[in-house]
Amino acid sequence: METLYKLTRQNYTTCGNTLWGENVERTAKGGQLCTADVIHAYRHPLLAVFFNPIHAGFEKPILWEAEGEVCVEDGTKVGCTRLKTLRIIEVPSLSTEQRVEIAIRCALVVCKEESFVVWANNWLNGKDRSWAAAEVQRSVWAAAAWAVESAAAAWAESAAEEAARTAAWAVESAVEAAARTAPWAARAARAAAEAGNMPINILEIILKVAKKPQEN
Helix, strand or coil: EEEEEEECCCCCCCCHHCCCCEEEECCCCCCCCCCCEEEEECCCHHHHHHHHHCCCCCCCEEEEEEEEEEEEEEECCEEEEEEEEEEECCCCCHHHHHHHHHHHHHHHHHHCCCHHHHHHHHCCCCCCCCCCCCHHHHHHHHHHHHHHHHHHHCCCCHHHHHHHHHHHHHHHHHHHCCCHHHHHHHHHHHHHHHHHCCCCCHHHHHHHHHHCCCCC
């Protein structure tokens, strides 16, 4: 059994109104992610928080420390055949700026198109940060998460060209708060999940960004 993390609604339920709680254990037969054949969880609280907008989409989620048996994973979440929620823990926070930075840094790993690289570096070094996050925060969060998944998908040969393009589009969408590119990123993300392994350590990037001091 491994230490994992599970998000639920405020009433301790998840998809299908499955009820969780202290020392509640559930099992599944095992299979592919994004199906009822596995129980979904995360390897780190920050992964849960970052991907919540496009995975569960819970409003004010509850975060549980859990233990489980992982049978499949895609670099963003894991699927378990057995999971036991142990206790509620504090939900970590990521600012909108941090989410966008994570998306940009992940996309830069795989997207080498010159104009995108120039734009991305200008954003990271503070030269150009024109975006209206305050008005459309949740759209920014979702688009940033899509950007990371599509960046991770870019290694898959069958979708490399499309995924590299959509990584750039999705990141720019995050900064511009336009979620319209999410379907493109979703297709690239699915390609990555089907192929198996990820080319980038998403958690490592999230942790580095989260540990940086925030500007006032």
